[in-house]
Amino acid sequence: MGHEISTNREFGMGIPRFDPWIDRCWLMGLFVAAVVLFGISLGNLPLRDWDEGIVAQVAREMARSPFGSENWIYPKELTGNPYFNKPPLVHWLIALLYSIGGVNEWTSRLPGAMLTACSVPLMYWIGRELFFQRSTAVFTALVYLTSLPVVRHGRLAMLDGAVLCFFLWLMACLLRSRRDLRWGLGVGIGFGLLCLTKGILAVLLGAIALIFLIWDTPRLVTSRYLWCGILLGVAPVALWYTAQWNQYHQTFVDAHFLNQSAKRVWETVGPNRGPIWYYLLELLKWVPWLVFLPAGFRLAWDNRTLSWAKLALLWSVIYLVAISVMKTKLPWYVLPIYPALSLVVGAQLGRMWEPLMAGISQSRAIAQARLWGALFLLLAVVAGVGSAYYTLIPDPQPDLQLVFLTLAFTLTVTAILIIRQDTQFIAVLLWGTYLTLLVLMMSNHWVWELSESYPVKPVAEMIRKATPRGQVIYTSYDFNRPSLNFYSDRAVIPASPQELQQHWNTDPHPYQLLKLSALASLPPQTQVWMAEDWVLVTRNPVTRFKPKTSAMMTQQKH
Numbered sequence: 001m002g003h004e005i006s007t008n009r010e011f012g013m014g015i016p017r018f019d020p021w022i023d024r025c026w027l028m029g030l031f032v033a034a035v036v037l038f039g040i041s042l043g044n045l046p047l048r049d050w051d052e053g054i055v056a057q058v059a060r061e062m063a064r065s066p067f068g069s070e071n072w073i074y075p076k077e078l079t080g081n082p083y084f085n086k087p088p089l090v091h092w093l094i095a096l097l098y099s100i101g102g103v104n105e106w107t108s109r110l111p112g113a114m115l116t117a118c119s120v121p122l123m124y125w126i127g128r129e130l131f132f133q134r135s136t137a138v139f140t141a142l143v144y145l146t147s148l149p150v151v152r153h154g155r156l157a158m159l160d161g162a163v164l165c166f167f168l169w170l171m172a173c174l175l176r177s178r179r180d181l182r183w184g185l186g187v188g189i190g191f192g193l194l195c196l197t198k199g200i201l202a203v204l205l206g207a208i209a210l211i212f213l214i215w216d217t218p219r220l221v222t223s224r225y226l227w228c229g230i231l232l233g234v235a236p237v238a239l240w241y242t243a244q245w246n247q248y249h250q251t252f253v254d255a256h257f258l259n260q261s262a263k264r265v266w267e268t269v270g271p272n273r274g275p276i277w278y279y280l281l282e283l284l285k286w287v288p289w290l291v292f293l294p295a296g297f298r299l300a301w302d303n304r305t306l307s308w309a310k311l312a313l314l315w316s317v318i319y320l321v322a323i324s325v326m327k328t329k330l331p332w333y334v335l336p337i338y339p340a341l342s343l344v345v346g347a348q349l350g351r352m353w354e355p356l357m358a359g360i361s362q363s364r365a366i367a368q369a370r371l372w373g374a375l376f377l378l379l380a381v382v383a384g385v386g387s388a389y390y391t392l393i394p395d396p397q398p399d400l401q402l403v404f405l406t407l408a409f410t411l412t413v414t415a416i417l418i419i420r421q422d423t424q425f426i427a428v429l430l431w432g433t434y435l436t437l438l439v440l441m442m443s444n445h446w447v448w449e450l451s452e453s454y455p456v457k458p459v460a461e462m463i464r465k466a467t468p469r470g471q472v473i474y475t476s477y478d479f480n481r482p483s484l485n486f487y488s489d490r491a492v493i494p495a496s497p498q499e500l501q502q503h504w505n506t507d508p509h510p511y512q513l514l515k516l517s518a519l520a521s522l523p524p525q526t527q528v529w530m531a532e533d534w535v536l537v538t539r540n541p542v543t544r545f546k547p548k549t550s551a552m553m554t555q556q557k558h
Contacts, residue, residue, distance in 0.1 A: 053482025140346025188229025
């Protein structure tokens with residue numbers, strides 16, 4: 001398989017039978033397919049808590065100020081406090097879109113979704129630089145495109161889709177610079193964009209790229225184009241960080257580098273903890289491509305002298321170990337590993353698609369087909385049970401029924417074709433998985449975390465209508481909800497029963513968001529607004545109210 005390293009001038013196409021126009025068509029086709037999948041029904045669901053709500057708040061505060069003003073350089077939270085969590089590149093993009101299209105879910109999610117869509121043709125570009133066969137590069141990009149975690153989190157108003165896009169750009173330029181040193185400039189630009197998106201994560205991803213470069217093409221380490229590109233890329237990063245230091249001094253360093261980044265390695269942020277194998281369990285969501293992963297890694301190990309195998313093994317192992325040893329565990333931390341896994345699975349699919357070039361034995365192929373066919377039949381049964389469940393429950397869910405039905409049909413046909421040794425199963429599986437994800441994204445269930453708490457928009461609308469802007473509201477709910485703060489444009493702060501009582505009796509104009517069960521214990525003079533299972537209350541200046549803890553503090557778990 002030594003011929004699998006491309007030595008071409010245009011995506012590895014020095015051989016005349018490789019037409020650059022075909023690759024350009026694939027790039028455009030993949031981009032269109034990605035735009036459809038990442039953009040369809042993008043604004044049909046509210047923003048979810050934490051990252052989406054926080055990013056949208058910061059971007060809106062920027063959009064309220066003139067472009068280039070102080071708020072754009074020194075981001076602020078809704079409360080007016082400095083925002084130290086992450087660098088502001090994605091926030092800038094969202095704020096610019098707010099100023100054009102207004103503040104809503106669609107404009108909040110569009111920048112991240114489109115950047116993630118751009119990462120799909122970049123994945124194809126990387127495949128063309130690494131693999132001799134165009135089909136293998138196509139499979140790599142399509143496996144990446146049809147990865148559920150990538151699609152779901154890439155559509156959200158978060159930073160992770162941008163991280164995927166910028167890192168894949170960095171890797172594509174790095175691979176291309178092996179044939180044209182000038183592409184080293186693009187490596188530095190990609191690194192700078194990563195630094196302006198998620199700060200310290202860029203150091204880990206940059207280290208992975210550097211280790212691969214030293215192992216695969218050490219001569220490039222001394223390339224002046226590479227280091228000039230890095231200097232060019234980090235220049236705006238250095239300017240922004242210098243501005244933060246001049247404004248906030250040690251406070252910024254402690255908050256940004258220590259509390260929000262480094263401490264997550266040895267401390268747990270909130271309830272976000274898990275065992276060291278947490279991300280191995282997260283990878284179980286990578287259906288159906290997980291089935292081919294063991295064989296793909298064996299193939300990569302057998303060909304570890306080749307560039308694609310070096311990159312896939314280094315990338316996946318180093319990144320997985322790095323995030324696994326961290327004490328703080330969050331599902332989207334694992335996203336940057338999926339391009340590496342897509343290389344592994346894409347190589348395995350390409351090997352099956354071109355059996356004569358791969359030299360696979362017929363007996364081994366039959367053994368694998370039986371195993372894979374059984375696994376896909378099992379998955380098809382599970383999907384069929386899911387479709388039946390959402391059909392027969394008292395409150396049927398037709399959209400989820402269709403999602404599972406599409407998946408079950410795809411997996412069944414795939415299993416039959418695998419057992420029959422028909423390599424067309426690859427096309428069926430790719431197309432069926434894409435359709436399944438498309439149906440899911442068109443439904444109201446692709447952000448399933450919204451069902452973990454009360455609907456935020458009716459409660460936020462009640463708060464916005466009943467309270468003056470800038471009003472601080474205390475709530476008996478256990479957790480802070482950034483999405484509620486965003487939609488209400490008010491700071492809603494969780495408080496204990498004792499703190500609620502203190503604020504009620506001491507604040508001149510207290511507002512509290514309480515469970516509906518607290519309504520019976522309110523004095524007659526209390527003003528009340530209701531939405532969902534929550535009431536917003538305030539009192540007249542003469543009223544003193546000592547809430548009954550048992551009735552008032554009924555907690556709803558997040």
